[in-house]
Amino acid sequence: MTVERRALTPRLRIVLALVWLALLAALGWAAGRSLDLGGDLRKFMPAPRTPAQRLLIDELGEGPGARLLLLAIEGAPQDALAAQSRALATKLRATPGIALVANGDADLSAIPERLRPYRYLLSDTAATGGLGAAALTDQLQQRVADLGSPMAAAIEPVIERDPTLEMLTLAQRWEPAASPQKIDGLWFDRAGRRALLAVQTGAAGFDPKAQETAVASIHAAFDEVRGATPSRLTLTGPGAFAVDVAGRTQSEASLIGTIDTICFVLLLWIGYRSWKAPLLGALPLATAGLTGLAAVAFAFDGVHGITVAFGFTLIGVAQDYPIHLFSHQRPGVSPWASARALWPTLGTGVASTCIAYMTFLVSGVDGLRQLAVFTIVGLGSAALASRFLLPGLIDPAPRDVAASLRLRALWARIARGPRLGVGAGLVAAVLLLAAAKFAPGPFWENDLSKLTPVPAAALAKDAELRGELGAPDVRYIVALPARDEQAALQASERLLPVLERLRAQRVIAGYDLAARYVPSAATQRERQQRLPSADMLRRDLATALADSPFLPDAFDGFVEDVGTARTAAPLTPRDLAGTPLASAVEGLLVSRGDGATALVTLTGLADPAVASRALAGSGAQLMDLKQASESLVADYRGRVLWALALAAVLLAATVWIALRSPRRVVRVLAPMALTTLLILAVLRLCGVELNLFHLVALILAAGLGLDYALFFDHAGDDPDEQVRALHAILVCSATTLLVFSLLGLSSIPVLRAIGLTVAIGVVANFVLALAIVRHAPPAEAA
Template identity: 25%
Template sequence: MSAATSPTTNRKTSQTTWLTSWLLVMLAALLFCGWQISRGLQFDTSILALLPAEENSAAADFANNQLADNASQRLILVVSGQRQASAANASQLQQALQQSGLFKQITGHTDASQLQQALEQLYDWRYYHLTNTDRQLLENTPTNSSAANPLVSKAISRLYSPLGGSLAQHLSDDPLQLFDHWREQALPSHGISLQDDWPTRLEQTAKGQLWHRILVADLNGSPFAMGYQQQVGQLLEQLKASVDGLSYTGLIIHASYGAAQAKQEISTIGALSLVGIVLLILLVFRRPSYLLLVFLPLLCGCLLAMATCLLLFERVHIITLAFGASLVGVAIDYSLHYLCHRLEQPGSADDRPNNRHSPVMTAITLGMFSSVLAYLAQAAAPFPGLQQMAVFSAAGLIGAWLTVIGLLPVLTRRLPANPHVAYLLRGLDHIRQRWPRANQPSVAVVVLLLAGLSVWQLPRLSFDDSIVRLQTSPLALLKADQQVNQLAGGVSWSRYLLVSGNSEQQLLQHLQQLQPELDQLNQHNPGLYYQSISQQLAPQQQQQADYQLLANQVYAANGLLDQFTQQLGAAELSAAARADFHSRASHSISPDQWQQADFSASLRHLWLGQFENSYYAVVNFGGAVPTSLDQQLQPLLADPAMRDWLQLIDRPAAISQVLQHYRHSMGWWIALAYAAVLALLALRYRWRAWRIVAGPALASGLTLTLLSLLGMQLTLFNLLALLLVLGIGLDAGIFLINSRNSLYTWLAVAMSALTTLLAFGLLALSSTPVLMYFGATVLCGVVLVWLLTPVFTLGSQDD
């Protein structure tokens, strides 16, 4: 198995073999990682990539990626105040933003002529687009009927209004004012209009009118890039102080808050943790070189883990890496146990008779096997995230183990005796003698009671998988967000409808088919609005049909046009109107033309284009989006006429679902891991194996009980931490039983527990929820495992 257990004949050769294998494996891993990095390493960061393949629609992924820019690359700014002041401040703001050079583009001050140009383009296609209402009115008009038509009488009424002015100028090219109706649909204002050349929302307050000027800045860097983030943050801080009534929102604000928080925590929690571990190792081993000896196996383990993951998986997920690396933390046990053992047997490793080494190497190997087995059990779960994590941590443990077996004996060949340890051991001995053991009846009763409590509590644990609970931004930031979004008429990028079609035209037909349903939804939810390409662009077929409908009903002889001009007493207008209409035959608009038109600016991003064999577009919602929107959309999603090409993408819900799936299966796989490990250990320890598994099992049960009694809603991240507790507990149990509870093993177990607590337990102080949940569980679980394992292992000799 290891060098230590091989027959005595040629130990040196055996050690050289292990060293050579270590060297070769690590070199290969290093080269492979280097090659991968040079090819451009790409990590998955979308949490949705962690969903099982069949649940994660590739199309949804495609859509999310396409839309990511809209969601993350934008900063929305609002300057509020009196009319003059707000306009002046907005100008000052736009100038400062432009001068900073930090933004790709700033949309704010708008010349009315730009809007006019967009409208002129829109006007060009007026004969090919009708609103649903106008279309129905025209379809229901009997041809050549002389009865008063509502379209005609409404159009005339408006001309007679004292304020009817500008419509009169379009008597010959939009006589029935149908374009005016379509314009309201194609370019809705949502309460925002161009005032003093600024997109503005007016608010009536108790103190009079408030003018909100709206600007949108497109980032020219990644919102997650530290340097860029900082520059934007500083600029905004300055502007906030100098521009009255400024508020803003954007992913970058949250990202920069998160980064600042993480930075602060790294400098406090991180420093505390590092200093603690270094002090602990120096205190026990008294030599700085031991730091290297302790951590080298961990580093090598992570290297091998990384290489294995890159080899086996196309893309490695960043979350997998983070949690995988923390699970590899268990491997610190191997170096600690080996080094403590060497303290017990100082001098040159080579001088020692071979059998002296065998117990610790056997225990390290057994510990490695059981932990790898426990972690690899997760790989069987149908979740890409768990599989990657399992592979990463298993490979990491193997790498660390190989380093301890292959390299550490060489590095510790000449190890001086360490007299300081004697004091520590004397103290530990004192404790060991008084430690409760499960063999004592009173202790057994307490243990059984605690076990009973954990089991009783298990079905009563309350879990919360909602992504909202993992929200890191403070409430004030979220509130400002909501306010700015409301003022700026922001749409939601986290929840939208994804519509598909086999061709561009079929996609447009589907959008068209959806529109009446969406209109109905609007009617039921005051304040809600939707954005769909169908508001500006109809399928070719529909455009032709609309033109034909106008030709038949309006522009034909004795059609509505003639009725209209006769009622106005200006029959001679008909000829000009007819000429204009016929001059625009075959003037329909294609998706390409639409995308290039100025007026499509507000909806263009909804067109996602081709992916695999289909074309996709998005319909999104803004304004007062009701919480029940998902439910209200259900009938549409279930409609046999639509369900094949319509899906709802609800990212928060999807992420919560990922978390819930993972949490569910994690629970079962942890139980399975315990069973597998118990079976493996039983091969060697027979029925004493329960003594090893009992510690981490009881510690985990009690940890969950304790956390939930403290009122914590449990999440996936609590369960992830339990894997670490299992790994630490298994090692402690195996080493203690193997060494017959030797004091050096007690020392190693204590150091293992303390380093784990310092490395991960301190995360309980974090204000990032994910880390806090993980840390609190490690803190509680590792302390308990440390206290409980000896209770079961002491007295194992009596079995």
């Protein structure tokens, strides 16, 4: 015998609400302490299978292209632009988080003091006779001239240890391979109206906080050096785009969230004519968000920001749970009884939706596993809260929505409307499937660049600056795999003649590789053997000093540095840690547990086929990262589709277990299936190429459709229950349609894809559930 639970007194209801809120606050606090948000997009990529895919995954966040920011200063006279370029570069080189700054002005600080004695291991000066008596004589004569020129202030502090200015030569050599024109020793565009700079951040491209800090530092430094001039700064590059997109996404999400909240409150207030309904309806939704967030925070070391954003979007369906409970209340029946009567139907919908997301756990993609945990825990906790907590807060003497004359009249008109039979449903399915299949244009969108939310004008500006600066091609890269770092450096050194031939043939405009900064240990040892002994260097230096105004002991520090270089251990990439050069080398020399890969970035690649043939037999491979990204997306989509197929089977099994009637199962699943085909057909006929975000949205739309169909089926042929189900689904669909229609208007392609897909699904699910699932009135059934 079931014991009817009595309604709580007003005082106990207040206590329950306060305890519920306190628990949510405590959960939110604990989740916030454990939550480690990240922005590494590789968490949403499947495991790479090919060398090009592995390289793409590495380069996506940590490669030199992902960390490069391009700057242009314009709007002032040329001399003012030059002064601002120098001042800005000086400030940025001392700014934390900025690894390298290049503006054409050689930066001697690129070699720290502790490494400067080894400069002759990094260059071939000794091998070409640059330290012989004749060469030293010529160099000292040039230094005398330099000390009488405007360069004296910069030259005098360094010539005692570096009379050949080898550090300056290295700094110039380390400038980008294809540099723009120089005016007054600084980079300018071809028209001479913009001073150009290239900045490389120390943080990876997928670190949004660090990129935001770097961009803010650049703008702050420019504001300081600009002074009262009317000059302005243009800043482009992946980091700058990421900061801009993050700002716009946050702004749009905040606006949409605000509008959604206001409309949610108004709709529930209008729908139930009670100020309590919006407050009580928000509790299960808040429970879903906080429990889902806590689950991923506790279960994973780092949570991706996309997981949180998508998770809160997908658990929006939890707002339907209290709405169903509110609409099915009636006088004389306690809220506990109403919740118990609704639970089989509500539980079936929740279980089916969770099953759809549970398949992401076997997708092999860490980001999707996080999303699955977030949504499953969130939706499950919201459903349980609506079943076991919310009834204690609901007014035990509500207004019965079934008594509304307007709703009853609306339902009467709907009941007289056409129904979609089995034959018509099959014909519709075939037509929709054919429309989706044979619509013109590619079915799937594999090009990730088309999903970028960066405005076309910003992309054009970036391409223009890349052309002016000779920045490396971001699509093609040469890879030389080897057993370790030293073998990779040696392989890249052997490739130098091939690269020089390609540049001479104008197949490429330039190139960059790690060996430009740190030669292999073997090359450094060979250069050590060519360095003169201390006695020989002193003799040659004495000869050079004979006809110069310098004192005989003026260059003892120089002799000491060369002696240190003769006996020093060869420099390795690890020795550059903490220096500006480290970032450049790390981006071009990728080490893994199973070996290392030397990368060569190319500038101005005119003919990939010719370059690929020239590299044949060298052990190097020209990789097309665009093709690698497309194949990776295809692999990703394949896994998601298999997961969805498994979800469909499990979902059908869940509905079968709940309903135990083949006719009812087919009738409940039919609207969801037809809606999925309708969405695909509409999108394809509108010329939309489907991407991964459409698939995620289809899952959400399917969950909504199943929910609507289950509740129309639950109403049976009871006219009052039919009206209550209609009221609940009208409120649910109105709130859902509103928020996703707003998302469909977003300028962010990801949000727009999800918004439009679900908005179409909401309308189609509602109409098809009425046309297929609704029971005929008793008279009609008779």
